Amino acid sequence: MKINLDKIIHFTKRDKIFQQGIFTLIVIVLTVTIISLIIKRRRANKAKSMPIQHNSQPKEVQTCEQMMKQLENNGFIRLKSYRPFQEEDLFKYDDELYSVKQFKSRYPNAKGFICYSDSSQKVPYNYIGICDADLIHEFMVEKEKYYERDVTLSYVARILGDSLLFNLSDIWRMKRKVYGQMFHFYQYHQLVKLVREITTKNSYIIDMNSQKPVQLISHFEDILGEWSLHLFFGYNASQYDLQSKLKAAYNNARSAILLLQPQNIINCLDPLKEVLLEYLYITSDQIKSDPDYQSKPQNNITWFLLNSKEVQWNKDFLDQICQDIIIFFFAGRDTMAHTLQMMFYYLCIYPEYKKKIDEEINSLNGDYSVQNISNLNYLEAVLKETLRHYGPTTTILPKVVMERHSFMNDKVFLEEGTIVSLAIQELNYDPQHYENPFKFYPERWFDENLKQKEKKIFMPFSYGSHKCIGDKLALPVMKMLYITLNEYFSIDIDPSFKLKLVALIQYTPSTQIPFLITKKKNIQSNNEVYFS
Numbered sequence: 001m002k003i004n005l006d007k008i009i010h011f012t013k014r015d016k017i018f019q020q021g022i023f024t025l026i027v028i029v030l031t032v033t034i035i036s037l038i039i040k041r042r043r044a045n046k047a048k049s050m051p052i053q054h055n056s057q058p059k060e061v062q063t064c065e066q067m068m069k070q071l072e073n074n075g076f077i078r079l080k081s082y083r084p085f086q087e088e089d090l091f092k093y094d095d096e097l098y099s100v101k102q103f104k105s106r107y108p109n110a111k112g113f114i115c116y117s118d119s120s121q122k123v124p125y126n127y128i129g130i131c132d133a134d135l136i137h138e139f140m141v142e143k144e145k146y147y148e149r150d151v152t153l154s155y156v157a158r159i160l161g162d163s164l165l166f167n168l169s170d171i172w173r174m175k176r177k178v179y180g181q182m183f184h185f186y187q188y189h190q191l192v193k194l195v196r197e198i199t200t201k202n203s204y205i206i207d208m209n210s211q212k213p214v215q216l217i218s219h220f221e222d223i224l225g226e227w228s229l230h231l232f233f234g235y236n237a238s239q240y241d242l243q244s245k246l247k248a249a250y251n252n253a254r255s256a257i258l259l260l261q262p263q264n265i266i267n268c269l270d271p272l273k274e275v276l277l278e279y280l281y282i283t284s285d286q287i288k289s290d291p292d293y294q295s296k297p298q299n300n301i302t303w304f305l306l307n308s309k310e311v312q313w314n315k316d317f318l319d320q321i322c323q324d325i326i327i328f329f330f331a332g333r334d335t336m337a338h339t340l341q342m343m344f345y346y347l348c349i350y351p352e353y354k355k356k357i358d359e360e361i362n363s364l365n366g367d368y369s370v371q372n373i374s375n376l377n378y379l380e381a382v383l384k385e386t387l388r389h390y391g392p393t394t395t396i397l398p399k400v401v402m403e404r405h406s407f408m409n410d411k412v413f414l415e416e417g418t419i420v421s422l423a424i425q426e427l428n429y430d431p432q433h434y435e436n437p438f439k440f441y442p443e444r445w446f447d448e449n450l451k452q453k454e455k456k457i458f459m460p461f462s463y464g465s466h467k468c469i470g471d472k473l474a475l476p477v478m479k480m481l482y483i484t485l486n487e488y489f490s491i492d493i494d495p496s497f498k499l500k501l502v503a504l505i506q507y508t509p510s511t512q513i514p515f516l517i518t519k520k521k522n523i524q525s526n527n528e529v530y531f532s
């Protein structure tokens with residue numbers, strides 16, 4: 001058979017041209033599709049990264065003034081200075097926070113306040129305080145991720161920056177979990193009982209024979225200081241050596257903080273950390289000296305730390321723990337000491353409330369189990385009223401906005417750098433929530449209306465994930481301390497005393513409250529009480 005080569009070559013040429021055409025077409029179609037896909041994707045990404053536009057939402061970062069205006073349009077009141085702490089309040093009303101407390105009476109619908117100041121003042125320009133319960137929830141819970149602790153306390157933060165209070169990392173989460181175990185059922189019961197033991201021991205130091213007024217606050221500080229240290233060191237906390245070194249260093253550091261002397265704070269806190277480190281080693285060595293220590297739970301945080309798989313027991317970590325001990329010492333000791341001092345003050349002023357508490361305590365016939373103590377409702381109401389009326393916290397630690405975000409259902413935009421604080425004093429004196437708010441009136445805590453909203457509006461221990469770790473323990477501990485002291489002494493107040501309160505880190509009477517103390521007849525002998 002003869003093959004027509006010409007025809008074949010011609011045919012193949014045509015075919016090739018055809019194939020090339022198809023190929024070019026496919027390439028063109030593919031290129032166009034890919035390009036259009038890329039454009040589409042880019043547009044989609046761009047749309048995603050653009051904030052959703054609401055009528056009231058500014059497209060660009062606002063100036064401070066614009067943000068303040070927005071807040072003003074949405075229920076915030078503009079104040080002339082950084083919270084209205086006014087010296088004249090102290091002279092006129094004996095209370096530096098009188099105007100703060102009056103705020104809600106003057107502006108009943110205010111959701112909060114905003115402050116501006118001229119450059120001559122050292123306070124931040126864009127400072128807002130929130131005193132509306134729903135907004136506090138939005139700020140402390142829903143929008144929590146946008147805030148960090150304000151570094152206004154930077155000198156303290158420089159030394160205690162890795163402590164629970166300032167650190168927000170995973171280590172904070174881990175430590176909260178480990179420390180939290182100290183507040184579970186068994187430990188909780190032991191810690192409440194422990195306060196009776198320490199109070200009894202310390203009661204013998206109170207000099208009742210002299211007719212001089214006694215500064216009860218320093219006794220409360222000693223009792224609660226020792227109690228706070230027990231959390232970490234167990235019975236090592238009662239060592240005289242540790243107590244005296246800590247007390248001296250801590251009191252100096254506190255004065256330096258109040259006087260804003262940064263170098264002194266560092267000078268005082270550093271040796272304090274050294275002492276704590278030494279006792280951490282003593283306590284951990286003691287625990288580990290028992291080869292079976294892991295299976296024998298102890299009632300102190302050091303044991304929990306030694307048994308936690310997540311803990312790397314090294315110098316850096318121990319340094320952090322020392323910082324936490326200082327925070328616990330401050331947070332547990334000073335807050336409760338102040339609250340108790342104020343409660344004793346009110347009970348001297350209003351003996352009718354004291355009578356009711358005593359009746360309630362007498363009904364227990366000396367059985368001060370933790371369960372019975374938790375049922376002392378009148379005593380609890382007096383403590384809550386003290387916390388509301390003159391609790392230790394003048395303001396919850398301010399936080400700073402780390403990233404611009406919308407607030408109040410997108411009505412307001414909070415700009416990066418804004419300092420936000422939870423204005424609990426204003427909330428505590430809100431007449432919408434508390435009838436006749438200036439009156440010290442424990443009975444209000446039995447009102448059904450208040451009971452229903454209590455969780456939402458009463459937050460002496462703060463709110464959100466950083467709320468006080470000791471919130472459940474504080475009331476029973478203070479109840480037990482009151483019961484024990486009241487059993488041994490009757491406490492009055494020098495009638496010439498006039499209370500004046502200044503707002504420092506916490507409320508502080510401008511002069512010490514002079515309590516007059518008499519020993520009750522039924523006091524037991526030293527040994528009987530201490531070792532029973």
Ligand code: HEM
Nearest residue numbers: 164165331332335336397460461462466467468469470474
């Ligand atoms: C009358 C008693 C007390 C009051 C009014 C109180 C109040 C507070 C407040 C307002 C905060 C700040 C929360 C925040 O910034 O959001 C706080 C934090 C803290 N409190 Fe208390 N507290 C009391 C008792 C205690 C006790 C008994 C302990 C320890 C046993 C304690 C340990 C702490 C700690 C460790 C923190 C820091 C928590 C963290 O940042 O994760 N407090 N407390």
